[in-house]
Amino acid sequence: MPHVLLVDDEDTLRDSLSYSLQKEGYSVTAVADGRSAIKQFHKQVPDVILLDLMLPEIDGMEVCWRIRAFSNVPIVMLTAKDEDTDKIWGLEAGADDYITKPFNIRELLARIKAVLRRRDQNNLEQL
Secondary structure (H helix, E strand, O other): OOEEEEEOOOHHHHHHHHHHHHHOOOEEEEEOOHHHHHHHHHHOOOOEEEEOOOOOOOOHHHHHHHHHOOOOOOEEEEEOOOOHHHHHHHHHOOOOEEEEOOOOHHHHHHHHHHHHHHHHHHHHHHO
16 A cells, blocks of 8 residues: 655645545555654655645755655645746656646546656666
8 A cells, every 4th residue: 555645734635635545545644844744754754745835844845855865755746836937846846746736636646646656667677
């Protein structure tokens, strides 16, 4: 069962997204701020991270940079920031995908599957 680290400060979104992901067979750890995200990452490395940009404590961009410094875990940014420059900045910071809020849950699930598939393919190629 793939493990998702969900990082978003909106309680309602975090709860509903956790429910939807669990219903699809993912285990989910959900946190509300950047500092907790980094701590949780070190406790249990997830298979994929869903990361909001606008977070308390440490913003999502900084979380992405810090994790990218030592890990290639797939990161999908999930944010209300929808300007092209924000998307480019997020992808250049190391995100594997970028989805703007509001989003379609089916599309998000498809994108999660896609980044996990690419990760698995890369792991096979390294063997």
